[in-house]
Amino acid sequence: MTQLAQTFEDLTSSEGSAGFSHAFVWASVSETFPTVFGENAVKNWLSKLHYQDFISGRLVIAAPTRFIRDWIQSHFATKILSLLQEQKRDILALDLIVDPSKPTAAPVPANAITGTPTPDDGARLEFLEDGIVISSRLEPKYTFENFVVGKSNELAHAAALKVAESSSVAFNPLFLYGGVGLGKTHLMHAIAWHIRKCHPERKVLYLSAEKFMYLFVKALRFKNIMSFKEQFRSVDVLMIDDFQFISGKESTQEEFFHTFNALVDQNRQVIISADKSPSDLEGLEERMRSRLGWGLVADIHPTTYELRLGILQAKAEQLGKDIPLKVLEFLAHKISSNVRELEGALNRIVAHAMLVGREITLESTMEVLRDLLRANDRRVSIDDIQKKVSEHFNIKTADMHSAKRSRSIARPRQIAMYLSKILTPASLPEIGRKFGGRDHTTVLHAVKKVEELLVQDLTFAEDIDLLKRMLQG
Numbered sequence: 101m102t103q104l105a106q107t108f109e110d111l112t113s114s115e116g117s118a119g120f121s122h123a124f125v126w127a128s129v130s131e132t133f134p135t136v137f138g139e140n141a142v143k144n145w146l147s148k149l150h151y152q153d154f155i156s157g158r159l160v161i162a163a164p165t166r167f168i169r170d171w172i173q174s175h176f177a178t179k180i181l182s183l184l185q186e187q188k189r190d191i192l193a194l195d196l197i198v199d200p201s202k203p204t205a206a207p208v209p210a211n212a213i214t215g216t217p218t219p220d221d222g223a224r225l226e227f228l229e230d231g232i233v234i235s236s237r238l239e240p241k242y243t244f245e246n247f248v249v250g251k252s253n254e255l256a257h258a259a260a261l262k263v264a265e266s267s268s269v270a271f272n273p274l275f276l277y278g279g280v281g282l283g284k285t286h287l288m289h290a291i292a293w294h295i296r297k298c299h300p301e302r303k304v305l306y307l308s309a310e311k312f313m314y315l316f317v318k319a320l321r322f323k324n325i326m327s328f329k330e331q332f333r334s335v336d337v338l339m340i341d342d343f344q345f346i347s348g349k350e351s352t353q354e355e356f357f358h359t360f361n362a363l364v365d366q367n368r369q370v371i372i373s374a375d376k377s378p379s380d381l382e383g384l385e386e387r388m389r390s391r392l393g394w395g396l397v398a399d400i401h402p403t404t405y406e407l408r409l410g411i412l413q414a415k416a417e418q419l420g421k422d423i424p425l426k427v428l429e430f431l432a433h434k435i436s437s438n439v440r441e442l443e444g445a446l447n448r449i450v451a452h453a454m455l456v457g458r459e460i461t462l463e464s465t466m467e468v469l470r471d472l473l474r475a476n477d478r479r480v481s482i483d484d485i486q487k488k489v490s491e492h493f494n495i496k497t498a499d500m501h502s503a504k505r506s507r508s509i510a511r512p513r514q515i516a517m518y519l520s521k522i523l524t525p526a527s528l529p530e531i532g533r534k535f536g537g538r539d540h541t542t543v544l545h546a547v548k549k550v551e552e553l554l555v556q557d558l559t560f561a562e563d564i565d566l567l568k569r570m571l572q573g
């Protein structure tokens with residue numbers, strides 16, 4: 101929806117017909133970003149870009165801050181340009197400029213905030229970078245009020261609330277972990293909102309592990325590591341989201357470890373989220389691992405049917421929509437993977453009903469969500485694939501993530517990557533992450549290699565076919 105709205109705005113603000121067509125190319129290329137770069141990259145970075153102009157061969161794209169511009173420049177620009185050129189050959193270069201007047205498009209969670217309140221706008225929080233304050237958004241919906249509590253998340257919720265409410269440090273760190281889309285980020289933002297409201301004098305810093313890493317590397321490069329350290333060590337509450345991205349990155353981990361210790365020694369609160377528990381996170385130094393387990397480790401389990409129904413009812417109410425209970429029950433029953441997907445499904449049926457001007461019924465729901473439901477019925481997870489393939493080749497599941505390169509391990513790993521690509525909706529970067537944080541090009545290479553072997557080697561092909569059927573059966 102946001103994508104569409106943004107496109108429309110871009111189109112209407114363009115001058116003349118030449119501008120129109122380039123804005124259109126930009127819009128259609130941005131549609132492919134989730135598949136090419138992964139959902140996270142889009143959510144955190146790429147969704148903030150806006151088409152601006154096309155001047156003598158250069159497509160001008162605006163980013164809201166210098167920080168975002170630089171990151172996109174160094175991580176995505178080359179690939180974006182080649183995608184654009186595939187569509188329109190007269191695009192010779194991509195000019196990324198900074199235009200703070202453009203609002204950040206999607207309701208993107210803040211990447212980094214400190215708790216200095218700005219009175220006029222509740223959703224804006226400040227972020228310090230090289231001593232410069234940059235505004236950044238915190239998702240207004242992610243509050244405790246909007247968080248539905250059930251058996252699977254009650255511990256995490258209680259711990260988060262406790263940390264938010266108490267002025268002394270309750271447990272340090274608070275480590276929240278659980279699968280994708282189960283509410284970790286929501287809870288962290290809720291803590292930030294709560295502290296901002298009740299203790300505006302406390303400095304809260306929330307950022308993704310990726311951003312922490314980026315800032316650290318940048319500080320190293322520009323030799324202002326001292327101010328980097330000072331900034332981080334002067335906060336009251338430090339939150340690092342998606343910590344799994346730091347594992348395996350030794351020097352960042354080392355720096356985080358020192359920051360962490362400094363904060364804990366000064367009795368400041370540290371909150372960390374990850375997709376696995378400290379003991380299951382790979383590529384983590386032993387002392388870091390044990391240190392992370394010192395406070396409270398709270399896991400969020402997969403949702404139960406009751407919780408899913410509760411969440412749907414709450415969301416339907418927020419949307420101000422009367423949706424038949426039968427429909428909500430059906431969704432809660434059918435879409436069990438994660439809350440994000442559940443929300444997406446609800447939004448889709450509501451949008452559809454509004455568009456065609458009809459009531460929401462069980463029939464229309466099934467019709468609108470046909471593809472999603474089918475995908476859910478035969479969903480295989482990457483974890484399942486890794487487990488099955490390891491069993492089949494008699495290697496350890498841990499080797500799916502390890503750095504070992506011997507053929508007896510590397511080949512099954514490639515096969516598992518290939519199967520993940522064809523049997524799950526995960527993008528290449530997402531798959532790479534699941535395999536010990538490998539790059540998406542490694543996954544692509546694996547997929548190509550397996551495809552080659554399938555053609556060349558009949559026994560191999562039969563083997564893969566067997567695995568595939570076992571996984572889908």
Ligand code: ADP
Pocket residue numbers: 242246247248249253278279280281282283284285286287411439440443
């Ligand atoms: P994670 O960070 O664990 O991947 P998020 O916090 O981004 O997950 O949650 C995904 C979506 O699901 C968000 O829109 C969030 O508001 C919603 N959500 C998750 N759990 C709940 C819950 N218990 N109650 C209400 N909304 C939830």
Ligand code: MG
Pocket residue numbers: 284285286341342
């Ligand atoms: Mg998250």
